[in-house]
Amino acid sequence: MFGPRIVGDNxxxxxxxxxxxxxxxxxxxxxxEVTRFWGPRFTTDTVATAEERLKRHLExxxxxxxxxxxxxxxxxxxxxxxxxxxxxxxxTGIFIGRHDLYGKGIASEAVRLRMAFIWNELGxxxxxxxxxxxxxxxxxxxxxxxxxxxxxxxxxxxxSGEWFDEWLGEAFPNTFPxxxxxxxxxxxxxxx
Ligand SMILES: CC(C)(COP(=O)(O)OP(=O)(O)OC[C@H]1O[C@@H](n2cnc3c(N)ncnc32)[C@H](O)[C@@H]1OP(=O)(O)O)[C@@H](O)C(=O)NCCC(=O)NCCS
Numbered sequence: 663m664f665g666p667r668i669v670g671d672n673x674x675x676x677x678x679x680x681x682x683x684x685x686x687x688x689x690x691x692x693x694x695e696v697t698r699f700w701g702p703r704f705t706t707d708t709v710a711t712a713e714e715r716l717k718r719h720l721e722x723x724x725x726x727x728x729x730x731x732x733x734x735x736x737x738x739x740x741x742x743x744x745x746x747x748x749x750x751x752x753x754t755g756i757f758i759g760r761h762d763l764y765g766k767g768i769a770s771e772a773v774r775l776r777m778a779f780i781w782n783e784l785g786x787x788x789x790x791x792x793x794x795x796x797x798x799x800x801x802x803x804x805x806x807x808x809x810x811x812x813x814x815x816x817x818x819x820x821x822s823g824e825w826f827d828e829w830l831g832e833a834f835p836n837t838f839p840x841x842x843x844x845x846x847x848x849x850x851x852x853x854x
Pocket of ligand 1 (some may be wrong): 697700757763765766767768769770771795798799802803
């Protein structure tokens with residue numbers, strides 16, 4: 663399914679993806695600046711693939727997908743996938759395709775909004791993620807909204823002639839930082 667629009671700070675928001683957003687992804691996933699620590703660096707994507715991806719994500723009952731917008735423009739994606747409704751656990755991910763905007767706090771804010779939705783609307787017990795240990799911007803953005811590292815998967819993938827270790831992280835409702843709850847949950851005086 664797609665997540666609802668959630669308005670954050672500094673012109674950053676999560677919103678349901680459109681087909682135009684998915685077409686941007688087709689281009690972004692081929693850029694070396696964006697794929698340093700992400701993805702296969704090759705694709706067979708076409709416009710038809712973008713349409714299929716949109717339909718698959720929209721109809722999925724074990725994931726929630728959003729586009730990330732900055733100043734009204736789509737700049738990336740985030741979400742939770744492979745949700746087990748029995749274990750109440752799922753894997754989160756984030757991807758910002760606009761590398762000219764790195765380091766402006768967009769991922770940190772997107773993760774904050776995403777985690778607030780997960781804890782207050784999905785009723786999950788836990789979330790987890792896998793991130794290249796060298797991708798400090800990614801694990802740091804997650805850490806700021808309650809993730810911590812619980813393990814390392816040594817030499818888990820090969821990129822640009824070297825092996826990289828991966829961070830395994832987890833977060834719980836009670837690790838979301840007090841005082842960082844966004845609207846509307848903050849205004850509703852929600853417990854989390
Ligand atoms: C990794 C990524 C999500 C970071 O997004 P971003 O919007 O630049 O992140 P933020 O600006 O919110 O920065 C988050 C934190 O990491 C730090 N940071 C950002 N980039 C960094 C880098 N290259 N090296 C070290 N620290 C970095 C920031 O200073 C910030 O920490 P602080 O608030 O303590 O200062 C983004 O670069 C991206 O999507 N890359 C391509 C795809 C990808 O790698 N996705 C993640 C796969 S697991």
